[in-house]
Amino acid sequence: MASIDGYLHIIGIEWLLILAIVLPLIDRPPAKRVLSKLFLSVLGFMLTHFATHALPDKLARFIYSSQHEYHSLKSKAPYRT
Amino acid sequence: MTIAISTIAGAIAACLAVSICSLSSVFALWLKPDVLNRVVPYLVALAVGVLLGDAFIHLIPDAIDRHGSVSDVCLTVLIGVFGFFVLEKLVRWRHDHNVDTTPTGGEVMPLAKMNLIGDAMHNFVDGILIAGSFLADPALGLTTTLAIIAHEIPQELGDVGALLRGGYSPKQAVLYNFYCSLTVLPGAIFTLLLSQLAESSLSLLLPIAAGGFIYIATSDLIPALHEPCNFPCLSGQTAAFGFGIVFMQFIVFFEQFLIAS
Numbered sequence: 504m505a506s507i508d509g510y511l512h513i514i515g516i517e518w519l520l521i522l523a524i525v526l527p528l529i530d531r532p533p534a535k536r537v538l539s540k541l542f543l544s545v546l547g548f549m550l551t552h553f554a555t556h557a558l559p560d561k562l563a564r565f566i567y568s569s570q571h572e573y574h575s576l577k578s579k580a581p582y583r584t
Numbered sequence: 585m586t587i588a589i590s591t592i593a594g595a596i597a598a599c600l601a602v603s604i605c606s607l608s609s610v611f612a613l614w615l616k617p618d619v620l621n622r623v624v625p626y627l628v629a630l631a632v633g634v635l636l637g638d639a640f641i642h643l644i645p646d647a648i649d650r651h652g653s654v655s656d657v658c659l660t661v662l663i664g665v666f667g668f669f670v671l672e673k674l675v676r677w678r679h680d681h682n683v684d685t686t687p688t689g690g691e692v693m694p695l696a697k698m699n700l701i702g703d704a705m706h707n708f709v710d711g712i713l714i715a716g717s718f719l720a721d722p723a724l725g726l727t728t729t730l731a732i733i734a735h736e737i738p739q740e741l742g743d744v745g746a747l748l749r750g751g752y753s754p755k756q757a758v759l760y761n762f763y764c765s766l767t768v769l770p771g772a773i774f775t776l777l778l779s780q781l782a783e784s785s786l787s788l789l790l791p792i793a794a795g796g797f798i799y800i801a802t803s804d805l806i807p808a809l810h811e812p813c814n815f816p817c818l819s820g821q822t823a824a825f826g827f828g829i830v831f832m833q834f835i836v837f838f839e840q841f842l843i844a845s
Contacts, residue, residue, distance in 0.1 A: 510593035517600035521762075524607045528759050 508557075515549045592776055595718040598729040599711055599768045605736040606765035609744035612754045620754065625809065627745025629821035632805045633828020634742045635797040638706075641832045643794035651787040660788060664795020669803075672698055695804035696750025702796035703743055704764040709789050710736070711771020716786075719779055738831055740765070746800070749808055 522542040529535050612620060639661075647657045672694045710732050718725030740761060747757035774781075809821050 507590045507593055510590060510597050513597040514593065514600060517597065517604060520604055521600070521607065524610055525759070525762065528610075528613075528755050530755075 511552075512549070515545055515552075518545045519549070591718050591722065594722055594725055595715040595772045595776060596769070598714045598718065598725060599772045601729060602707070602710060602714070602732055602736055602768050603762065603765045605733050606740045606762050607758065608737050609740050609761060610758050612744055612748070612758060615754075620748070624745050624748050625817060626820050626824045627742055628749050628805055629809055629824035630738065630828045631742025631746045632801045632809070633825040633830075634739045634832060635801040635805070635828075637829040637832025638739060639794040639797040639801075641829075641836055643709075643790045643797070647787055647790035647794070650790070657787075657791050660791035661795040661798070664792035665799045666795075667792065668698060668702070668796045668799040671701065672799075672803075692751040693749075693804075695800065695808075696747050696752055698796070698800055698804065699743060699746045699750065700760055700764050702793065702800055703761065704767045705789065705793045705796060707765050707767040708771040708774075709786065709793055711768035711773075712775045712786055712789070714768070715772035715775035716779065719775070736765075738828065742828065746805060749805070 519542065522538055522545070526535065526538050526542065529538065612623075615623065644657060644661060647660070648654055651657050714725060714729055714732065717728035743761050744757045747761060748754060752760065809825075
């Protein structure tokens with residue numbers, strides 16, 4: 504079973520894919536503008552999440568993976584996003 | 585009953601994956617209009633095979649499994665057929681259409697709108713199935729999603745063929761088909777909120793969706809296939825029709841394999 508983080512990444516990628524395919528099909532400028540903003544918002548959210556959580560987490564795991572204390576600390580918060 | 589956030593997120597991710605499948609028909613936009621016109625009759629034949637296969641191989645047996653009474657399910661299928669007949673009559677009466685089976689001057693035929701309604705209902709049921717299986721077990725949710733995606737891709741291709749036949753432009757056909765596929769999300773949310781009610785509503789929704797598919801395939805799509813009467817059309821459309829049925833039967837084996845493994 505994937506973690507909540509994994510599922511949120513999948514949902515974000517799916518939204519980006521849907522919006523990237525649907526945007527060129529829409530002719531009305533207001534709808535196009537709204538969907539473009541939604542695309543940028545989802546992309547921004549995902550990049551922010553990557554920069555502030557996923558990347559530091561990966562770096563911490565790389566640096567401290569041999570430390571027992573790091574694993575015991577991580578296991579206490581299973582639903583962190 | 586409390587539901588884990590990961591279960592909700594998993595069900596929503598699976599629903600969006602099913603919606604993305606409906607956009608697989610976007611390839612129709614890259615084809616030249618004359619090529620598309622040649623391809624559409626074969627897509628319609630594929631739609632007939634897939635719709636009938638889905639109704640007779642998936643939806644009706646599944647409804648019988650859940651409900652237990654064959655005669656009740658058959659009656660509900662008939663109610664579905666009757667309901668879609670009345671709906672089509674209302675659409676024709678409301679728009680004052682004649683009964684031609686060819687679209688003229690940018691008009692959209694009732695069969696296209698009926699197809700959208702049937703597809704929306706079918707996707708709503710898919711949402712219920714996906715969320716229901718995620719509630720039972722995330723692994724079962726994944727296998728159910730895979731099985732639904734496997735039958736969704738040919739069905740969406742066929743649906744777009746039917747929408748093009750009904751008078752929609754390729755862009756409109758792809759977009760409207762996608763909008764209908766989004767009903768998978770309300771189906772899943774409905775199940776996550778009211779799992780007991782959703783489970784019992786399946787025994788009604790499955791045969792009604794089957795009735796809609798049978799009505800659309802037999803009354804609207806099959807007559808449209810009789811128009812060009814030459815050997816290439818005969819052989820190609822027969823092969824596409826048969827392929828649709830065989831593919832849906834293959835999906836049953838695939839589902840059984842996934843459940844067994």
